Amino acid sequence: DGGITQSPKYLFRKEGQNVTLSCEQNLNHDAMYWYRQDPGQGLRLIYYSQIVNDFQKGDIAEGYSVSREKKESFPLTVTSAQKNPTAFYLCASKTAGGGRGNQPQHFGDGTRLSIL
Amino acid sequence: QQPVQSPQAVILREGEDAVINCSSSKALYSVHWYRQKHGEAPVFLMILLKGGEQKGHEKISASFNEKKQQSSLYLTASQLSYSGTYFCGTYSGAGSYQLTFGKGTKLSVIP
Numbered sequence: 001d002g003g004i005t006q007s008p009k010y011l012f013r014k015e016g017q018n019v020t021l022s023c024e025q026n027l028n029h030d031a032m033y034w035y036r037q038d039p040g041q042g043l044r045l046i047y048y049s050q051i052v053n054d055f056q057k058g059d060i061a062e063g064y065s066v067s068r069e070k071k072e073s074f075p076l077t078v079t080s081a082q083k084n085p086t087a088f089y090l091c092a093s094k095t096a097g098g099g100r101g102n103q104p105q106h107f108g109d110g111t112r113l114s115i116l
Numbered sequence: 117q118q119p120v121q122s123p124q125a126v127i128l129r130e131g132e133d134a135v136i137n138c139s140s141s142k143a144l145y146s147v148h149w150y151r152q153k154h155g156e157a158p159v160f161l162m163i164l165l166k167g168g169e170q171k172g173h174e175k176i177s178a179s180f181n182e183k184k185q186q187s188s189l190y191l192t193a194s195q196l197s198y199s200g201t202y203f204c205g206t207y208s209g210a211g212s213y214q215l216t217f218g219k220g221t222k223l224s225v226i227p
Contacts, residue, residue: 042219101146101207102165107157
């Protein structure tokens with residue numbers, strides 16, 4: 001079955017450490033997204049990529065980095081510069097077909113990141 | 117700019133109806149609705165494009181009022197399975213690649 005796989009499900013970060021969250025999709029979608037979710041805040045966009053080897057900052061990109069070397073993969077690195085990384089991280093993808101606003105985003109099951 | 121959802125939370129008994137509103141200060145190109153159960157991924161419900169269309173999915177329907185830059189989600193004869201947090205997401209123009217989500221409305225359906 002096609003879908004989006006995020007791993008790990010739970011992740012702990014030590015002070016000063018960089019950690020990488022994995023996101024893989026087999027839906028053949030062109031666009032991929034990373035969101036951060038805090039209680040009561042909804043989903044906030046960190047980075048997005050419309051095509052391989054290209055990505056743009058979202059509203060809260062500081063302290064995060066991404067790469068898009070393959071269509072299927074869009075890993076997110078939470079760097080030590082992100083001082084408050086504890087949150088639920090969601091990866092999403094969508095097809096580029098049609099207009100930009102008329103296709104749904106499909107979400108992975110998320111990674112819950114906590115500080116040790 | 118983040119759309120504003122109201123109410124923030126609502127409690128219903130099974131069989132009751134509810135309306136969730138989503139408003140924006142910017143002109144909207146489309147509105148997307150999702151439902152999220154605690155600790156799970158958001159699940160897509162429906163998309164409304166500008167033009168004032170209405171859509172429905174079983175007993176859940178929605179409308180989009182372009183002039184008011186507002187969308188409403190209607191849940192009729194609620195079931196226990198409707199419990200969760202409902203998010204609207206908006207695109208503010210055909211040139212926008214960014215779906216901006218509201219803070220969500222927590223819906224609890226009790227027996």
